Amino acid sequence: MDLKLKIWRQKDSRSRGRFVNYFLREIDPDCSFLEMLDILNEQLISRNEEPVVFDHECREGICGSCSIYINGRPHGPDELTTVCQLHMRKFNHGDTIVIEPWRARSFPVIRDLMVDRSSFDTLIREGGYISVNTGTAPDANTIPVNRDDAVFAMDAAACIGCGACVAACKNASAMLFVGAKISHLASLPQGRVEARKRVQDMVAMMDALGFGNCTNTGACEVECPKGIKMANIVRLNREYLKSTL
Amino acid sequence: MSLAGIFLILFLLVHLTINLLVILFDDPMVYNRAAHFMGNNIVIKIFEIVLIGGLLLHVIYALILQVQNWIARPRRYSKANFSSTSFFSKFMIHTAGVILAFLVIHFSDFYFRAKFGHAAEIVSDGVVYHDFATEVIDKFKMLPFVIIYIAAFLFLGFHLIHGFQSAFKTLGIENNRYAPVIQTLSVIYTVVVVAGFTAIPLVIYFM
Numbered sequence: 267m268d269l270k271l272k273i274w275r276q277k278d279s280r281s282r283g284r285f286v287n288y289f290l291r292e293i294d295p296d297c298s299f300l301e302m303l304d305i306l307n308e309q310l311i312s313r314n315e316e317p318v319v320f321d322h323e324c325r326e327g328i329c330g331s332c333s334i335y336i337n338g339r340p341h342g343p344d345e346l347t348t349v350c351q352l353h354m355r356k357f358n359h360g361d362t363i364v365i366e367p368w369r370a371r372s373f374p375v376i377r378d379l380m381v382d383r384s385s386f387d388t389l390i391r392e393g394g395y396i397s398v399n400t401g402t403a404p405d406a407n408t409i410p411v412n413r414d415d416a417v418f419a420m421d422a423a424a425c426i427g428c429g430a431c432v433a434a435c436k437n438a439s440a441m442l443f444v445g446a447k448i449s450h451l452a453s454l455p456q457g458r459v460e461a462r463k464r465v466q467d468m469v470a471m472m473d474a475l476g477f478g479n480c481t482n483t484g485a486c487e488v489e490c491p492k493g494i495k496m497a498n499i500v501r502l503n504r505e506y507l508k509s510t511l
Numbered sequence: 512m513s514l515a516g517i518f519l520i521l522f523l524l525v526h527l528t529i530n531l532l533v534i535l536f537d538d539p540m541v542y543n544r545a546a547h548f549m550g551n552n553i554v555i556k557i558f559e560i561v562l563i564g565g566l567l568l569h570v571i572y573a574l575i576l577q578v579q580n581w582i583a584r585p586r587r588y589s590k591a592n593f594s595s596t597s598f599f600s601k602f603m604i605h606t607a608g609v610i611l612a613f614l615v616i617h618f619s620d621f622y623f624r625a626k627f628g629h630a631a632e633i634v635s636d637g638v639v640y641h642d643f644a645t646e647v648i649d650k651f652k653m654l655p656f657v658i659i660y661i662a663a664f665l666f667l668g669f670h671l672i673h674g675f676q677s678a679f680k681t682l683g684i685e686n687n688r689y690a691p692v693i694q695t696l697s698v699i700y701t702v703v704v705v706a707g708f709t710a711i712p713l714v715i716y717f718m
């Protein structure tokens with residue numbers, strides 16, 4: 267298939283950036299989106315041009331590194347997939363594909379399609395973990411956990427921290443990411459111990475980092491490659507109110 | 512934001528009940544008496560201040576949040592918003608603008624005139640009432656008023672269909688068990704409010 271790519275090129279975080287058009291011929295519909303970009307980059311290198319910079323790591327849909335805004339949607343047109351798991355058969359011969367980086371004040375562009383998502387690490391540092399001395403491994407059934415809670419926590423823990431929720435949100439809010447972490451830990455007995463402080467600290471940091479406010483639009487839930495649900499945001503709000511009162 | 516919203520949602524129901532008196536009773540004095548009671552009762556007077564406070568809180572909070580949200584994405588996408596999410600949630604600030612414009616007309620039309628004279632008066636059992644019922648009926652015999660009024664309530668409906676359930680999410684109430692209930696309530700409430708308010712000019716105009 268032949269494609270026209272409209273790709274965002276930006277030299278560094280301070281330069282202005284602009285769209286550049288590229289034409290690719292005879293792309294195999296079975297290659298992945300990142301492989302398609304690899305082919306483009308090989309051609310660019312052979313023409314002595316700068317290759318397009320983009321984030322990627324596992325290419326298995328589990329690390330959350332790949333992060334590209336494709337035709338108005340984070341991770342492109344497929345449901346529940348990361349860019350590395352998106353295949354060119356989801357596009358048509360002759361398509362124009364608009365390719366942009368995540369855009370948010372808290373995710374500054376490093377170069378081209380690569381953005382700095384360390385604000386997520388900063389958020390996790392504010393308490394997105396459990397700091398108890400675990401000692402030796404306890405017997406599996408010493409702490410009983412309700413099955414529903416275990417399932418809810420497990421689903422929330424599926425977040426890979428790719429930032430698609432922030433990218434999709436019209437307000438660039440990080441509520442789904444933080445919500446997933448908060449409700450994952452708040453649903454389990456081990457996480458309850460620090461639940462109050464965790465939610466207060468993480469929400470305060472979220473505001474300080476310049477993420478937007480949640481208006482319950484739900485774009486995050488639609489675009490999340492791991493299917494994290496908005497119920498996590500509701501849970502975050504509940505935990506936050508409880509810890510404030 | 513959400514609390515002020517729910518407060519306004521409740522108030523709308525009260526307002527609707529009183530408005531419906533105009534078309535439910537042939538005797539215009541029923542509505543006039545209700546309006547008179549609302550205008551001269553100390554409890555209602557206090558509530559009035561609370562209501563305006565609630566409205567202001569809702570508006571001011573919305574503006575602050577909206578500005579923060581714009582700042583959170585300094586550079587827009589060139590091709591954006593292709594996620595299939597609830598349609599009206601993306602236009603809350605826009606529908607709010609239309610509603611606010613309507614409120615300005617509404618206040619200058621009825622509220623201020625009731626407060627500062629100028630309204631026609633009618634005497635019943637020795638008490639002087641403002642004859643709002645006749646005024647409402649006169650107004651809604653004119654097509655432009657009917658159209659503006661109905662349009663405003665359609666926009667209010669767009670605002671409510673998202674706002675109602677969103678408020679419960681923000682308050683952390685909507686968990687998996689209540690979610691379907693709240694979603695259904697949200698639709699029922701919006702339909703009742705929009706249908707109720709728009710029925711008034713329609714009934715009057717076509718009667």
Ligand code: FES
Nearest residue numbers: 323325330332350
């Ligand atoms: S590269 Fe790891 S999830 Fe896509």
